[in-house]
Amino acid sequence: MKPIDQLPSLSGLGRLNPWRNSRLETYILQTCISAFLSSLMIVAALIFLIEYVGISKSLGAKADVSGLSVIGLMLEKAPASILVLLPFAFLFGALFAFVNLNRRSELIAMRAAGVSAWRFVTPAAVTAFAFGILTIGVLNPVASLLSDQYDKAMATVDEDVPANAPEGGAVYLRQGDGHQQIVIRGASQDQVPGHLKGVTFWVYDIDTKQIPIFRKRIDAAEATLRPGYWQLRNAQEATVTGPPTPPYDMLTIPSNLDPQKAFKKYASTQSVPFWRLPGLIIQNRISGFSTALYELKLHQLLSTPLMFAAMTALGAVFSLRLMRLGGMTGLVISGISLGFVIFFVNQLFSSMGKAGVIPIALAGWSPAILAMLAAMTLLVYTEDG
Structure with a gap:
């Protein structure tokens, strides 16, 4: 068996292999990486096929959409x-990796030589964990960017739903700093970015109990969002206690909204990359x-490496039974079934977290932790009886 750094297809991983001096772990690592890539290609092929059929069906009535355009949309949507x-x-x-090792009697030779199951499961789990870090740091931002491009492309293709245009042309915004909340309504003008007409500002003060108290209303003929402030023309204030003030030709209101992002449609969690989530959470929290949803997405992404390692360990555990003892098919089916159970548990916890039934952090981390505990329990039982 050749070390991983001597294999042409995996030579670039030699320096990253912590077991480069151990031929056994290196061989297992090579086998697992090949199996992971094969499984990934199969999953990706199925997703591409499903997305292509779905996009073709949704845009089938539009004669001006070519097959190449559908493929482009598929490549933008499928990564997410x-x-x-x-x-x-x-x-x-x-x-697949450990069943093949078992079928070739290599696992039998390892166990006969006194090699612990932990020794050949660990490289696979560590590899999955490392790929999880790569996923949240690189692959997720790329998939989020492509998903955002897909949303814009679909809005352009589907002329009945203009891109980033609210129903009826009305725009609703909100800004705040923890002491004050301002709700803004106006009519957008696409030809002038950041410009609204017929604007109304409802200003609320936040008391010590975090309860908004209405303070005043500002009506303006036009409003333009600039870095750090709103610039209003022909504005008039009306408070709860006093009469309306005389009209202002020009009035400025401080703002913490980003002129480049404030008028974009509400970003879905799927189109927000990992690196933007912390800042977006802070910004939305300040604005009220x-x-x-963003906190749940952040915790789920942070738990991704642990989830990948847990699913890998589960797959290995259900493949360790010796072939000559029989029952391998049932164990493999049980492993796959347990994987689907964990997937549905993840969806259940996500729904409970969104509804506020359980804490967000618990909803994001529990499925990965439960999967890892299940894998370690089964591995201990398999190894020690």
């Missing part, structure tokens, strides 16, 4: 779906918006 199903790629990859 692939990332959702990546845990299954590691589950199936571990199953709910951050539950």
